Amino acid sequence: MIYSYYPGCTLKDRAKQMDIYARKCADVLGIALKELPEWQCCGAVYPAASDEIAPRLSAVRALMNTEEGKLVTMCSACHHVLKRTNFDWNRDENFRQKANNYMKPETPYDGSVEVIHFLELLRDEIGFDALKEKVVNPLTGRKIGAFYGCLLLRPGKVLAFDDPENPSIIEDFIRALGAEPVRYPYRNECCGAYVALENKACAEMQVERALNSAVAAGCEELITACPLCMYNLVENATAHKLPVSYFTELLAEALGVKEG
């Protein structure tokens, strides 16, 4: 099965390992991730006002250039921006018209692409039961917490990723790899996000709340799909600390394609 793939800027650099292991795992799972040609940065933030057209254009271009029907994302932020822009495209004529007037594409985007996160691909296209059968190195005995953060889940009606208040997709993923998923109350709360840049104390407070909650519930390690969550959980951890990895690193370990 061939999917178009949008890696995004951070996966080409600071979060390289999320991309590298996703590709290795895709090979094992018989999936072809075809990187979009000449993709542009998604902008990282979905614009705060509905009359902001330009910040959504790079997402529209990515959708327009998707040939495979489904566009796979890995990074929570890219996923968020692309999925919401796609949602807008199909519902907001004002946005669609202005974007087309500006871009003047030969063939306007028809709105037919489906944006799916790699976790959704694993759950909905491959299935966690089938994934379990591909595991050669079950992560038996490891107590792993999912840090969902905000971008994958909210707003729930648009992202339609999982129950925004009581998600289970990453726990089911962890279980499929043979480890023990640990649920904890703050798994779908904020990591401190961009405010970390000018107000480290604020990010430290958010991270401590999450890590305290995770440790109290018995997590021994965390996984995430977001480079910004990763940054905050590691760099702004204070009293409590936990090892954090990207979900694709864990997958690669279980599928036997991660060295060391």
Next chain:
Amino acid sequence: MENSVKFLTETVLRISGVDPRKCMKCGKCSGTCPNYDAMEYHPHQFVSMVEKGQIEKLMNSDSIYLCLGCMACVERCPRNVAPGKLVGAVAQLKLRQQDMNRKGGNDVAAFADEIVPQQLLMAAMRKYRK
């Protein structure tokens, strides 16, 4: 020239898509806000102050930069008022004025080091400047 209260209020309502009159004052937004303590004006106050046309007060408060954009208040509002959208819209009104960038491009670039993810720098460019 000063912005009129009417202009500011109508613009915030239009670009946020929020109807503050739907608010039933339950306080769930501020109760769930992870950065409540740091904000001068809390999420529920954004709703009531926009309704009263007190947009300039909000524009001049650091609260617009202390919203984490996590959408907890947006998701959990039982009346679908979504205070976070008001915070975002007010911040846009501020940034759309001449010389009102919170940070310049070089200020943001100065944060780049071996660890900071590109996602964070890009987010700051979007949140702090036009």
